Amino acid sequence: MSGVWVFKNGVVRLVDGADSLQGSNSRPRKVLVHTPTDEVISSYAVLERKLYSLGWERYYDDPDLLQFHKRSTVHLISLPKDFNKFKSMHMYDIVVKNRNVFEVRDT
Numbered sequence: 593m594s595g596v597w598v599f600k601n602g603v604v605r606l607v608d609g610a611d612s613l614q615g616s617n618s619r620p621r622k623v624l625v626h627t628p629t630d631e632v633i634s635s636y637a638v639l640e641r642k643l644y645s646l647g648w649e650r651y652y653d654d655p656d657l658l659q660f661h662k663r664s665t666v667h668l669i670s671l672p673k674d675f676n677k678f679k680s681m682h683m684y685d686i687v688v689k690n691r692n693v694f695e696v697r698d699t
Contacts, residue, residue: 620698622680624687627695636675639686643669646690665689 598607624633626642633639636658640650643660651659651668660669667689671682683696 622683622696623699624683625695625697627693
């Protein structure tokens with residue numbers, strides 16, 4: 593007997609491994625939001641425009657990453673080249689380095 597125990601609506605049941613994978617996909621997805629405009633960041637092009645307006649500059653040191661640097665700080669934002677690999681840890685990095693401008697929300 594193999595599978596995963598799932599607790600849902602007050603009931604515990606044993607489900608097949610494939611069923612448990614479907615359950616893990618039901619977690620709320622995170623999105624990065626530009627709070628002044630309430631705009632969801634849907635691509636790196638949109639994010640880049642917002643960061644440029646805040647004084648961030650593109651940094652071309654690593655060809656495998658998108659990096660941004662702000663001259664007035666020691667901060668460096670490093671993001672994967674592929675937007676599909678843009679995860680909540682990257683979003684929170686942007687939020688911490690741009691207080692009151694971005695926030696992470698559940699969809």
